[in-house]
Amino acid sequence: MAQLSETLVSIPLDDVTLEGALEIPEGATGLVVFAHGSGSSRKSPRNNYVANVLRDRRLGTLLFHLLTEDEDRTRESRFDIARLTDRLVAVTEWLETHRRTKDLRTGYFGASTGAAAALRAAACRKGGIGAVVSRGGRVDLATEALPEVEAPCLFIVGGADTQVLQANREAYAELAGEKALHVVEGAGHLFEGPGQLEAVARGAADWFDEALS
Numbered sequence: 001m002a003q004l005s006e007t008l009v010s011i012p013l014d015d016v017t018l019e020g021a022l023e024i025p026e027g028a029t030g031l032v033v034f035a036h037g038s039g040s041s042r043k044s045p046r047n048n049y050v051a052n053v054l055r056d057r058r059l060g061t062l063l064f065h066l067l068t069e070d071e072d073r074t075r076e077s078r079f080d081i082a083r084l085t086d087r088l089v090a091v092t093e094w095l096e097t098h099r100r101t102k103d104l105r106t107g108y109f110g111a112s113t114g115a116a117a118a119l120r121a122a123a124c125r126k127g128g129i130g131a132v133v134s135r136g137g138r139v140d141l142a143t144e145a146l147p148e149v150e151a152p153c154l155f156i157v158g159g160a161d162t163q164v165l166q167a168n169r170e171a172y173a174e175l176a177g178e179k180a181l182h183v184v185e186g187a188g189h190l191f192e193g194p195g196q197l198e199a200v201a202r203g204a205a206d207w208f209d210e211a212l213s
Contacts, residue, residue: 007100011064013090020064020091023055025160030130031060031095031104031213035088035114035121046190046197050109050135053201057209060104062095066114079143089124103213105130107151109204110121116141122157123148131211136189140167146174150174153179156200157186180207 011018021042024031032054034047042063051061065133066084071077095101107130110118115137122129123145133154138145153175157165165183172181182203187196 001181009062009096011091011094013087013094016068016087018064018066018068018087019112020062022060022062022101023051024060024104025055025058025191027057027058028060028104030107030208031062031101032107032109032208033088033092033095034061034063035084035108035110035118036112046135047109047111049197050201050204053205054109054208057205059205059208059212060099060101062091064091067116079113079141081113081116081120084113085120085124088114088117088121092121092125092128103128107133107208107212109133109135109208110137111135113138113141115139119149119153120145122151122153126150131208133207134168135200135204136161136164136191138164139171143174144172146171147176149175150177152177152207152211154203155179155181156203157181157183158189158191158196159183159185160187161189164189168199 007022009020009022066087108118117135118132119142122132129151131152135156155168157168184196184199191197
């Protein structure tokens with residue numbers, strides 16, 4: 001396993017300070033920012049599993065939460081995609097000035113409403129984002145931004161997550177750039193079956209490894 005340099009960081013934005021875990025393997029070739037609109041992405045077992053796999057590929061990771069604890073208590077905040085997007089863009093700008101990350105090409109890994117924020121932020125940042133991966137994401141909430149996304153996009157969806165799969169197929173058709181849709185057969189929204197989360201992590205690692213290196 002790659003040697004880690006771990007830092008707990010406080011990211012000051014205009015209205016809040018967000019807490020995150022930044023881990024940069026020695027010789028890192030890129031940085032993946034995890035975006036999740038509800039729950040604690042920094043402590044999420046699923047996100048941490050994927051992050052570990054990425055770091056073994058010498059990709060740095062930032063796990064944090066786009067909402068404060070108080071904000072996360074309301075459904076309205078969780079689905080405020082404009083706010084989530086603005087914060088993700090602001091965090092990306094902070095990373096571009098941080099001494100340990102400013103030289104690393106950045107990608108986004110989004111889940112749930114965080115995937116919509118990742119796509120909209122990538123559309124705003126144009127060539128500044130190297131790749132986007134969505135895991136079971138609400139990509140339908142970024143419909144108006146999809147044609148503007150230039151970063152290579154990978155949508156990973158569970159085959160049994162039928163409504164989200166249909167929404168991902170419709171959104172996928174709107175992407176103009178490099179793209180791929182990977183269906184994990186038999187998987188539900190949380191990819192809890194044997195080997196399903198491993199398939200997500202492997203697919204994401206392959207995508208980011210090629211795009212960010």
